Amino acid sequence: xxxxxxxKATVRTFWAxxxxxxxxxxxxxxxxxxxxxxxxxxxxxxxxxxxxGSINVRKHGKTVVDGIGAAVMKIDDxxxxxxxxxELHAFQLRVDPTNFKILNHCILVVLAITFPAEFTPxxxxxxxxxxxxxxxxxxxxxx
Amino acid sequence: MVEWTDFxxxxxxxxxxxxxxxxxxxxALARCLIVYPWTQRYFGxxxxxxxxxxxxxxxxxxxxxxxIVHGLDRALKNLDNIKDAYTELSVLHSDKLHVDPDxxxxxxxxxxxxxxxxxxxxxxxxxxxxxxKFMLVVVSALKRQYH
Numbered sequence: 001x002x003x004x005x006x007x008k009a010t011v012r013t014f015w016a017x018x019x020x021x022x023x024x025x026x027x028x029x030x031x032x033x034x035x036x037x038x039x040x041x042x043x044x045x046x047x048x049x050x051x052x053g054s055i056n057v058r059k060h061g062k063t064v065v066d067g068i069g070a071a072v073m074k075i076d077d078x079x080x081x082x083x084x085x086x087e088l089h090a091f092q093l094r095v096d097p098t099n100f101k102i103l104n105h106c107i108l109v110v111l112a113i114t115f116p117a118e119f120t121p122x123x124x125x126x127x128x129x130x131x132x133x134x135x136x137x138x139x140x141x142x143x
Numbered sequence: 144m145v146e147w148t149d150f151x152x153x154x155x156x157x158x159x160x161x162x163x164x165x166x167x168x169x170x171a172l173a174r175c176l177i178v179y180p181w182t183q184r185y186f187g188x189x190x191x192x193x194x195x196x197x198x199x200x201x202x203x204x205x206x207x208x209x210x211i212v213h214g215l216d217r218a219l220k221n222l223d224n225i226k227d228a229y230t231e232l233s234v235l236h237s238d239k240l241h242v243d244p245d246x247x248x249x250x251x252x253x254x255x256x257x258x259x260x261x262x263x264x265x266x267x268x269x270x271x272x273x274x275x276k277f278m279l280v281v282v283s284a285l286k287r288q289y290h
Contacts, residue, residue: 035268036275052268105252109259109271116260121177122195124256128178 001129008075010126015072017115022069025110026061027052033106040099064103071134078137090141097142100135107131145280147222154273158258159219165209167257172208173198175253182246211250218281225284233288244286251278 003011018025031052033040047056067085074081089095108128112119119127176183177195189204191197198204214232221228236242255275259266266274 032268032271036272108256109266112256112259113263113266116263119256119260121174121199124174125178 001132003075003126003129003133007126007129010123011072011075011130014115014118014123014127015069017118018065018111019069021114022065023058023062025107025114026063026065027058028061028110028113029103029106030061030064031057032109033103036106037102040102043093043095043099065107068107068131068134071137072130075130078133079140082134082137083141086138086141089138090143097135097139100138101132104128104131104135144223145225150269151273151276152222154270155219155222155277158262158270158274159216162212162258162261164212165205167254167261168208168210168212169205170208171250171254171257172204172211173201174257175250176204178253179246179249182249185240185242185246212254215281218277218284225280226287229281229284230288233285236285237289244282244289247282247285251275251282254278 031050034044034050034057041050044050044056047054049056051057071078071082079086108124108131111127112124176186176192176198183192186192186204186207189207190201192201192204217228217232218225236244255271255278258274259271262270
């Protein structure tokens with residue numbers, strides 16, 4: 001389900017609103033994921049504190065959402081643009097790609113909560129497609 | 144049998160006590176048809192679904208969205224035996240309506256997002272977990288009679 005020009009324009013416009021809020025959105029999405037899908041905690045056994053206020057969750061949430069923001073800039077060629085991140089996830093982090101879908105869902109929930117008026121069905125479909133494309137590009141180097 | 148904590152029971156009851164079935168149902172179904180357009184295959188007789196604008200104002204879709212969300216009342220009233228409570232609805236969806244059960248998951252996600260937008264910060268991680276667990280159980284019950 002490839003991104004149309006309209007999808008890309010919708011994503012760019014919508015993500016501009018997220019840009020000022022990356023730590024809040026990222027922290028909320030990540031901590032939500034750790035609670036709602038406890039199996040995801042297995043990737044963070046090295047963090048002492050997994051609570052929503054923890055410095056690790058805040059920092060990492062921001063890192064992930066900033067990464068997605070960077071992907072928006074590379075929306076015309078995600079595979080090329082996310083090559084090094086894909087290698088990181090494939091060879092070092094080895095996060096099972098099912099988890100990308102899980103985190104994407106949590107991001108959508110946070111977007112619905114944070115931007116109830118702007119997260120229209122039209123914005124939702126474009127962002128959902130984009131996040132799926134990011135997940136695909138991230139898993140590109142896995143095998 | 145599914146084990147529900149007191150928190151989960153109260154949370155689910157609380158959500159359903161507060162939602163406006165008409166708006167929530169209509170919004171969730173319209174969102175589903177827009178975000179996952181292939182779900183429109185089941186709505187050939189529902190009039191104009193030509194674009195997002197048309198779907199959002201379609202009165203037949205709105206009415207049907209309400210029916211679907213009311214369908215969840217059955218689970219609410221039978222939390223300790225959702226499996227059996229949905230036997231007939233499962234047979235209906237399988238044998239008469241011929242709905243691919245993956246659609247239950249798609250609608251469930253749209254309903255979750257609709258509720259999140261309505262409840263805002265009240266839709267915290269624990270509430271989300273309880274609601275998603277509830278929907279997962281209902282969806283599983285709805286799939287059971289497929290053969």
